[in-house]
Amino acid sequence: MIRWATITDKTADAVQLKVLKASSCDGCQLHCDKPLFDIFKLKRDQFWVTKTSHQVQWINADLLFSDDRQIGHRVGLELSENYLLKSTFLVYILPLLLSFISMLAGQWAFVQMELAADLGALLGFVGGFVTYYFWMQIKGSSKNLPKVTFL
Numbered sequence: 001m002i003r004w005a006t007i008t009d010k011t012a013d014a015v016q017l018k019v020l021k022a023s024s025c026d027g028c029q030l031h032c033d034k035p036l037f038d039i040f041k042l043k044r045d046q047f048w049v050t051k052t053s054h055q056v057q058w059i060n061a062d063l064l065f066s067d068d069r070q071i072g073h074r075v076g077l078e079l080s081e082n083y084l085l086k087s088t089f090l091v092y093i094l095p096l097l098l099s100f101i102s103m104l105a106g107q108w109a110f111v112q113m114e115l116a117a118d119l120g121a122l123l124g125f126v127g128g129f130v131t132y133y134f135w136m137q138i139k140g141s142s143k144n145l146p147k148v149t150f151l
Contacts, residue, residue, distance in 0.1 A: 002078045007064075007071050008046060015064055018046045068097065090136075099128030 009016035051065060071127055106124020107117045 002076050005075055007069060007073050007075065007076055010069075010071055013052070013065070014048050014050045015069075016046065016048050017077075020074075020075075095129060095132040098132050099125050101127035102131065 004020045005017040006020060007015055012032065015019045049064065051061060075080025079118065103121045103125040106127065107121040108122075111117045
């Protein structure tokens, strides 16, 4: 996914970018820039980029911070599609998969103990979400930083 931005301000170690909306997007209600906005925690289309950002793994960051790039120049932000697919799996598919598997395991365990199978399924379902939550807290998001390439 490539989005274009304009340099609106520049300091020694930071650059302010304004994401440009494509002309084909005029009037469109979809939010195609949402992954980019989520990464940078944006509320609007203008944001600061620093060399030492811990939210993103920069590729070709020297292009953006070089003296050749001045206010008004356009830069491309390419967000790794592999990252988008991986994060989609981690956010949407994995919790449901864990919950479904733990629900089946809970139901099976309660049937073996001759207890209410529905209660076991419910506890297993909730246990799957709780397991997912704590796993994401321990794993953290710092290992899978999004890769942003400057063009």
